Amino acid sequence: MAEAIRLTYEISPDDFTRAGEASSDVKKKLKSLGVPPEAVRKVSIAMYEGEINMVIHAKGGLITVEISPDQILMILADKGPGIPDIDQAMQAGWSTAPNEIRSLGFGAGMGLPNMKKYTDEMTIDTVIGKGTTITMIVKI
């Protein structure tokens, strides 16, 4: 198997206006690599939702993306409050997003369900008070 391309992004919690930039960069790179459009779309949506969650619900963190010829792996690790009830968080419509950002279209409680929907594998490891790591795979 050919070597994987590895990209890492430090997600800053301080500047909300930059949220989503990492996913947009990954999208651009995948396109230029000639990854099939359907996979590009899935990755950019899933990573976008995860990245935004890291900024809104956690205190930022680190995203690692590994691009191989057969799959794209995304690891989103934050040191936020953790998710107390994963089943509840996974429900469409469940959201604890603050009011100030709802007019921008956030807070529909659709992020996690969409991440699940657009990826082939997704696991959530979360420890209350310590942080959350979400691992997602999109097959090419």
Next chain:
Amino acid sequence: MDKFYHSVKLEPELCKGCINCIKRCPTQAIRVRNGKAQINSKFCIDCGECIRICPHHAKTASYDKLDVMRQYEYTVALPPPSLYSQFNNLDDVNIVLNALKLMGFDDVFEVSSAAEIVSEATREYIRSHEDSLPYISTACPSVVRLIRVRFPNLIPQLLPINPPVEVAACMAAARAMEATGLPREKIGVFFLSPCPSKVAYVKAPLGTEKSQVDHVLAIKEVYPQLLAYMKAVENDAEEISESGKIGISWGRSGGEASGLFTDRYLAADGIENVIRVLEDLEDQKFANLEFVELNACNGGCIGGVLTVENPYVAEVKLKRLRKYMPVARSHMGSEAEEYVPWTTGVQFEPVFRLGDNMMESFARLEQVERLCKRLPGLDCGSCGAPTCKALAEDIVRGEASERDCIYYLRENLHKLSREVSMLSDDIDGGIKGGREAFPILMDYIRRISNEMASLDSRMNEQDSDE
């Protein structure tokens, strides 16, 4: 340049003199005189309501034609976010931007990119000026013009920041000069406008001495051509977009406020709603607000009269388009800073005042009150003014006469005919001698036929509406 320059114009040949526009105009700027509408340029705020309502298409907006591009060596297009909302199934802004280049523009500078900088500056301004909250958005020129003529108490609360289109024009012009080395006058900066209000803004700016926008095109006029070029771009659109969620959201009502990250805001759209909010603001009915966003058009800029899509459909498209965009892509930097703040203020223009000084105004106000009691109070519009009160004000200003009211004329006729019949009774009864009574009777008949002629001419004006 005339500070009351307007884009909204009347086409006299098409005007039938009906009362649709006089009734709809939010500043009562239109009168029908001699069978044609006339727009009072001091009252008009270029909101475009009369364009929307006129069944005969006699109200139009003036704007530039695409071929003025040829006058320049280098051209830049400034597409606003409202433009992006006009297309079906658009999921990549870059298609529009590249199509504009194919159309012949050398460069594009997104208004939504400048909007993100304006949002940032607004957040900062509010944070450092918490003393006189709330601030009122100054992005819609019609709203600023309305405040300038009708709500002087609210002028200090206007956000003293240039609208995104102006910041975009300044940045685009600077970038073009740097890239080409051309002098400013060889570079043409073109805004693709959703409304006549921005056309007027460019000629008669608010908060700045001179606008850096050189020409304004209408979205509805560029649309068909642009659509064709978009097909040519299809999927290999070069990534040139520099805006995200915040910038794109500016196209619709509530969008500007959403970029301020506060829920202490109010957003109203549609000129009638805007007026209601301004009245309540004047009466200090709101507590705890940081920001008031006001858009003259329903739905915000996407509802402008120079757009093609229904504003509610356009809003759905805009929401879809922004869905997976980064929160923002443009940030305040040294290249933008100097273009953001207003350089001149906005002054109260007391155009609705009845007299030149307080005493005169007061005396005239009393006259208006007295006149209003005499007028029928039906607001029928037959006199050419939208309401009986507006007619009374016109009369007091010397611009109309009581005889413009058909009810007044009718009443007069009744009175005259009563008097004639009394007179003839008198003659019949032998109280007055036939000979002396004759000239008096003649005079009455002359007056009656004059009044009849006057009434007829008013009726004829109305009949020609049909």
